[in-house]
Structure formats: structure tokens, C-alpha cells
Amino acid sequence: MSTITTDASRDCRNVGCPMNMVYTKVELAKLSPGQVLEVILDDGPPINNVPKSVVLEGHAILEKSRCDDGTWRILIRCGKK
Amino acid sequence: MVKKMIDFTEEQLERYSRHILLADVGVEGQIRLSSARVLIIGAGGLGAPVALYLAAAGVGTIGIVDNDIVEVSNLQRQVCHFHNNIGKAKVESAREKMKAINPDITVIPLEKYLVADNIREIIRDYDFVVEGSDNFPTKFLVNDACVMESIPFSIGGILRFDGQAMTIVPGESACYRCAFRNPPPPDAVPSCSEAGVLGAIAGMLGTIQAAETLKFITGAGSLLTDTLLSFDAKNMDFHKVRLQRQDDCAICGKEPSIRTLVDYEQTTCGI
Amino acid sequence: MHITVNGENKEFDTSSLPITTLLEVAKVESPDMVSVQVNGKVIDRTLYADTLLRDNDEVDFLYFMGGGA
Ligand SMILES: [Zn+2]
Numbered sequence: 001m002s003t004i005t006t007d008a009s010r011d012c013r014n015v016g017c018p019m020n021m022v023y024t025k026v027e028l029a030k031l032s033p034g035q036v037l038e039v040i041l042d043d044g045p046p047i048n049n050v051p052k053s054v055v056l057e058g059h060a061i062l063e064k065s066r067c068d069d070g071t072w073r074i075l076i077r078c079g080k081k
Numbered sequence: 082m083v084k085k086m087i088d089f090t091e092e093q094l095e096r097y098s099r100h101i102l103l104a105d106v107g108v109e110g111q112i113r114l115s116s117a118r119v120l121i122i123g124a125g126g127l128g129a130p131v132a133l134y135l136a137a138a139g140v141g142t143i144g145i146v147d148n149d150i151v152e153v154s155n156l157q158r159q160v161c162h163f164h165n166n167i168g169k170a171k172v173e174s175a176r177e178k179m180k181a182i183n184p185d186i187t188v189i190p191l192e193k194y195l196v197a198d199n200i201r202e203i204i205r206d207y208d209f210v211v212e213g214s215d216n217f218p219t220k221f222l223v224n225d226a227c228v229m230e231s232i233p234f235s236i237g238g239i240l241r242f243d244g245q246a247m248t249i250v251p252g253e254s255a256c257y258r259c260a261f262r263n264p265p266p267p268d269a270v271p272s273c274s275e276a277g278v279l280g281a282i283a284g285m286l287g288t289i290q291a292a293e294t295l296k297f298i299t300g301a302g303s304l305l306t307d308t309l310l311s312f313d314a315k316n317m318d319f320h321k322v323r324l325q326r327q328d329d330c331a332i333c334g335k336e337p338s339i340r341t342l343v344d345y346e347q348t349t350c351g352i
Numbered sequence: 353m354h355i356t357v358n359g360e361n362k363e364f365d366t367s368s369l370p371i372t373t374l375l376e377v378a379k380v381e382s383p384d385m386v387s388v389q390v391n392g393k394v395i396d397r398t399l400y401a402d403t404l405l406r407d408n409d410e411v412d413f414l415y416f417m418g419g420g421a
Binding site: 155212216243261262271276 | 358394414
């Protein structure tokens, strides 16, 4: 586990594409640049797609780690507004 | 901002997901759409697709002006009116479909003619106007009133296989009069027998106007300002002409000669 | 002389021609239903006969379309 403190979190387990990205964007819209959002994503298309889309929109992926149940935890630093 | 965002229900997040996913719209753009007020002038060939798409897009308040009732000859292109609406007021028929697509929005049906005496007061309540009338007197009246009230608008026209549109931000970009100056002489306007229109042309142009409206509200992309977009659907040729504000424009020029609105003589057969 | 009309190049064996002549040559059926822009300036319809086009002018025909219903 990282030592980065998170400002918000969204559990997107069992949420398919693209609604997982919609929820991620909703959470990011509430944050200020520099704040950190934790998102839990399913394996497969979600972990392949969401981080890429997040980067394309100007945010940064700080961390990507596999959880014990096979899902993924990513930490996103909110970028430009 | 954050407070309003939380107002989106789970269903609304799903409904607007394809907007929210767009980098140029996003959550903020959808909030802007939800609080926007748009007036559609004409519930006909152009107004019908505009009404349906703006309702679907979640534009919070949509006014729609038209004084006609639905006739069978409308149904070839005015896609918001159905066969069982014949005889009903067009604005009522349009409102029903808009609310059926999206119950979240507010529709204000205005069953009346727009004239010099009422137009300024009506448009003043809106952030953006979509002109989709079927005649030059109304097009020029809407142009002049929107310039006077500084309300941005999209203006469109269709004929046979052709369509044209421009977006006007008063004070910044060329207006309809900058391009066309005055209505054409009434005897030059195509007679009814010359003036058919392919049904889908109304949809092509109406959706261009709807897209301009959504772009204006969300700030996405660049508008058809200082530009006349025309297409000829027979060959699917699209063409843009660059326009500029004319110093001697009668309404937005340096010394406007139009100070008060007047109604031009009506010559139309409803295309 | 050489002018462009709606972006297309046209050549003429003359050093100037009035807008009315260009409208005829271009087979514009109803000149009253066209607004003519020359080098960015929209010409008053009453001046078409008196406005002479010169070499390298850029002309745009803007067609009136009044339909919408
Ligand atoms: Zn003007």
C-alpha cells in the first residue's frame, strides 16, 4: 500500500465501461487540481481503458496496483480544470 | 458548481453519460446544459429535430414558438409530429415528444406568431435562439431583435436539396443582414411549385443548428460565426464562405439605420 | 482576368466585368435570390450593374434560402 493520502474514493467494482469512466469524471470534477482520487476498477476492459482516458483528459496516474480480489486500485492526481 | 453536480441523479448520469465522457463537454458542460434556456422559433422541419435533440441533450428550459397546427403535409419532414397529432397545435405536439424523451426538462410552448411588437420581450428570457422559420420576414425580424437584445442565435434555411446555416454572436460576428442585407423582393421568392424540399434536408440542417446550440452552451469547439455553411445534398457538397461584419450593416453596423422593428410583408407558402 | 467564384477559379477575356454579367455567365437563375460578396464586402443588390469586378477579385455568391418548415 502506498503512503499517498487520497482526497476522495470511488468503488467501481462491477461497473462496466463506460460508466466507470463517467463516475471517475464526476469525482474528479469535485476535486481541485493536485488532489488525489482513488478508484477501484475491475480487471479486463475497465483497467485497460479508464487509466488511458484519465491521462488523455490531463490527469496523472500516480499508482496502479492489483488488489487481493483481482480488481485494481488506481490513484489519480487531478490535473487541469 | 460542486453542489449542483451532486444534483445529477444516478439516472441522469447514465442519460448524459455520452456527454460527460466527452472531454470538451464533461460534467461541467452538462451542468451548463441543464441550466441553459434556449428558444426555438418554428416547430417545423428545422424546429422538430432541434427540439428533439435539445430535449435529449438535457437543455434545462426550452421555449418553442409556433402558431400552426399539425397537418398531414408536415409529416414528410417535421419528425416530432406524428400521424395521430394532426389537428393539434404544433407546440403542444412538440412538447409531448420532448417530455417523453426527457421528463427532466421544462418545455415552454408559445402558441403565437412572432411579430415586431412581441419578439424582444419573448427572446429576452433566453440564452440562445434557434431560428427555424419558413419565411424571410421572420428570419430578418429574428436577426434584428437578437442583435438589439444581444442574444446569440443560429439561423438556418432550406430549399429543395440545399441548406445553409450561420451562427451569430451579436457585437462579435457578422449577422444575417451583414450577409444578406434585405429580404429578397417577394416576387423573386420561389413559388410553391418550385419550392419543394427533400424531407431529410430538414434533419441535416436542424441537427447542424442543434449541434451549434450545444457547442455554444458548453463552449466546445468553434462556431459557425463569420461563416455561412451551405450544402447541396444532391452531391453532398459542403461549402463554407467566410463572412465579416459590414460597417454599413443596417442593424449591427457603425450607424445602424434600423432603430425599431417593423414587420415585413409576409409571402410564404410554408416550406 | 482571373477571379474566384465560391472558391473556384474563373478566367475572363476582359479586364473588368459587372456583377450582373458574372451572374449571367454563371447561369444564376434568380439573381434577386443571391447576395454577392466581393473581397469580403457584401454589395448592395441595387449596385450589381455598376460594380465592376477586377483581376484577382474573390467573389462569393450567398444564396437566399427561406425555408425551414
Ligand atoms: Zn450585421
